[in-house]
Amino acid sequence: MTDEMPMTNNQFTNIPFLIVVLLLVVVLPAPVLAQSGGPGEPGRVQEHVVAAGETLFSIARRYGTTVDAIAHANGIPDPRQIFVGQRLVIPGSLGPVDTWTAHIVRPGETLSGIARQYGVDWRTLALANHLVNPTLLTVGQVVRIPTGRGMATGALHAVQPGETLLHVAFRYGVPFWELLTANWTDRPPVALSGQWLLVPGTRPRGMPSPFLQIDLSPIPARQGDTITVIVYTEKPVELQGRLFERTVLFAEENGVYYAYVGVHAFTEPGLYEMTLTAIADGERATVTAAVRVEAGGYGYERIDVPPSRVNLLDPRVIAAERDRLAQVRALFTPQRYWHGPFRLPVDAAISSYFGTRRSYNGGPYNSYHEGVDFDIGAGAKVYAPADGVVVLAEPLAVRGNAVVIDHGWGVLTGYWHLSQIEVTVGQRVRAGEVIGRVGNTGLSTGAHLHWDFWVGGINVNGLRWVAADGPWAAPERPAAP
Ligand SMILES: [Zn+2]
Known part of the structure; x- marks a missing residue:
């Protein structure tokens, strides 16, 4: 038994070494082997917490499985993207983690000695720890001891x-x-x-x-x-x-x-x-x-912008406006203004849902619809969907005449392309109060209302907040536990 012998990744190709392992399998004493629910049974899984410096490849190698198998079992779209502390299911391995004891190998210890100490079969340990060579233990190595296997603890x-x-x-x-x-x-x-x-x-x-x-x-x-x-x-x-x-x-x-x-x-x-x-x-x-x-299962749509308005798509114009909106987007008011469910800002049919992937004038689908569009003619009334305080009311290049309402707790709503703004910054509005009129200002292809919904600075689907059991209800439910 060597103390510091490193594990190498080419042991499988070392033929004489494999023969030694096979001999050991035959020669070593075999204590009573618990047959029920043997380790490594197909379908069983265990968990691995990603440590610094680990890759999906190194983890897969360690457990004798593949990158694809781990990625698939954990819903990881890009195998390069794992993070320290992330918990991964290792398919086809021993589970559940909770029924294990960790044993740290000391100098002079052998797998069969450790197995005797815990009253388990050494082969169980070899399989449970995916040991390629059961004679090759390293001092300080963690050997997992399955305890209480088969028992419902x-x-x-x-x-x-x-x-x-x-x-x-x-x-x-x-x-x-x-x-x-x-x-x-x-x-x-x-x-x-x-x-x-x-x-x-x-x-x-x-x-x-x-x-x-x-x-x-x-x-x-x-x-x-x-x-x-x-x-x-x-x-x-x-x-x-x-x-x-x-x-x-x-x-x-x-x-x-x-x-x-x-x-x-x-x-x-x-x-x-x-x-x-x-x-x-x-x-x-x-x-x-x-x-x-x-995935949100969102659809795709192509938007054609008239040539007279194409200059509005200039990245500098878009960036300047984003910076302006970022100032109100990040607001977090500790007070909650809303009571009860949010209502829709207009009484009209939806013409474009949140999240739809968009192509402008046939370009790539690298943007998405950040809000909900309502099909309604110019001049129609736009209502506040819930109580709040107006934090923006001004004309913008892309979004046209714009209003943003702060509802508290990092929840804000925005109204774009208005023909008229009927509120001022700092004004307290009530649910159902008129805040402006539908229009076709800014980067718009016809009169409609675009409704933005921001949570913690992120555009979300506002329709969820209109639902009877929407997020608005959380503080209004009976308190548990
Ligand atoms: Zn829109």
Whole structure:
């Protein structure tokens, strides 16, 4: 047994070495082998947390699987894009992680010695750890010891209506993938309500104090959705959140913390890690969760801009206007102005939905429709969809006569191409109040209303906020837990 012998990646091609391994397999003593649910059974999965410097290729090699298999199992569109701390499902490997003990190899130890120590078969260990050469252990190497395999360890949880797997993971403070792999070897069923779940772990683990519960919806989120995050804590805290490499800002109401996160229409489908840190009395507690984003299923459309207006597409004009809007886009007012659901800003049919991929005058589809268009004639009244404060009311080159309303908590709405603006900056408006008239100003191909909806500085699908159970309702629901 060598202490510091490095693992090499060409062992499979080392023929004499393989013969030695085969001989050892025959010669080594074979204690009682637990046959039930042997390791490496097909369909079983385990979890790997990405460490600094790792690539999908190195991880695949380590577990004896392929980059494609891991990418597919985790919904990773681009195998080059993994991040430190990301939890990956390793398909075709041993699960669930929770029933393992880690053993750190000391000088002089052998695999069969370690196996005897834990009362398991050495071959089980070799397979569970994907050891190419069971005689080649390195001091300091972590050997995973499957314990309690086949035993149901953990709490049972009956899934409530509306509850998702991530809700349950949060509630018990277990990693999402542990919960997933403890219950299914493949995709979980779409309908979970009423099912019993095994929550892995010898005892139900609570959230780290002062967290009590974290609710996240919708799961999975789609491109253009608004993610609602609700955090319940034991006591008042300062909350710091991060998701999609952006800061998540929380507002507090009646001792409960709320945050809205916009999912950009071009966010790559896949898993994203959300980090939440609560600070209270000088102590910090952090929880993380995997947030899955799915494609929005948006369509494509070609827009033809009349030659007289093509100059408005000058990148400098567009950039200048974006800078102007960025000043109000980033607003976060701790006060919530809205009450009840948002209403539509006009009484008209929708002519173009949010998220549609767009080509201008036959160019590439590298932009998308940032809002919702309503088919309505010039002069029609435009109403505030909810209470708020006017933060922008001025003519813009591309968007024409524009109004932006701040509804609080990082939620803002914009109205473009108006023929008339009927509010002023700083004005408090009520839901249903007239703020302007439909028009055809700016980069517009005919009279219509374009409605923008911003959450945390990101354009989202405003129609979600009009729905009866939309994100607006979060602070108006009965408080849990
Ligand atoms: Zn539009």
